[in-house]
Amino acid sequence: MEIKTQPDSVYDEIYRKAEPYLDTRRNDVHVSLSYDFARRLLAHYPNADEEIVLPAIVLHDVGWKMVPEEKQLGAFGPKVKDKKTQRMHETEGVKIAEKILTRLNYDKEKILEILSIIDGHDTRPEALSLNDQLVKDADKLWRFTPTGVDIDHTRFGIPRDSYMKWLDTVIDDWLFTPQAKEMAHAALTEAKCTLES
Numbered sequence: 001m002e003i004k005t006q007p008d009s010v011y012d013e014i015y016r017k018a019e020p021y022l023d024t025r026r027n028d029v030h031v032s033l034s035y036d037f038a039r040r041l042l043a044h045y046p047n048a049d050e051e052i053v054l055p056a057i058v059l060h061d062v063g064w065k066m067v068p069e070e071k072q073l074g075a076f077g078p079k080v081k082d083k084k085t086q087r088m089h090e091t092e093g094v095k096i097a098e099k100i101l102t103r104l105n106y107d108k109e110k111i112l113e114i115l116s117i118i119d120g121h122d123t124r125p126e127a128l129s130l131n132d133q134l135v136k137d138a139d140k141l142w143r144f145t146p147t148g149v150d151i152d153h154t155r156f157g158i159p160r161d162s163y164m165k166w167l168d169t170v171i172d173d174w175l176f177t178p179q180a181k182e183m184a185h186a187a188l189t190e191a192k193c194t195l196e197s
Ligand SMILES: [Fe+2]
Pocket: 060, 061, 089, 121, 122
């Protein structure tokens, strides 16, 4: 996978340590796209802390690796039935992220904030901070891209057109920051103009 940061940055290291946990549920594709969105959002919100936001977005879904693949589909998406498994991917993710960051000697205070963001990234509807808002927004933004639309409408069994119409209606509900809402509209417009690959 292409690493999007400067060579040898601490974020590259974190990404490399996360990668073995991302080869499930198309999380390699999801996290790569969401990482780009996080960087773009950080450029608009200088009060946010990239040392929190970037590790949190890279590590937020590592816990899916601990969920058997046959149980994953019931635990995310528009028809979540298995809330227990949905929660499990957060709590397992916190444990894995803590190990990765501690081994890299990451700042202890920052580890605590990153873990608190990962802990509720799907099940906690409100954001704890601007950092949390950017992570939550970056996490969801990939769904509006042509790649995200193609992956999700297929695995959720929803026709592409009606899936995109539904996505249009959730932008204001899902996203916290005005910039993320703009990015979602732009990505969805691109998806509408793109034929399924
Ligand atoms: Fe998640």
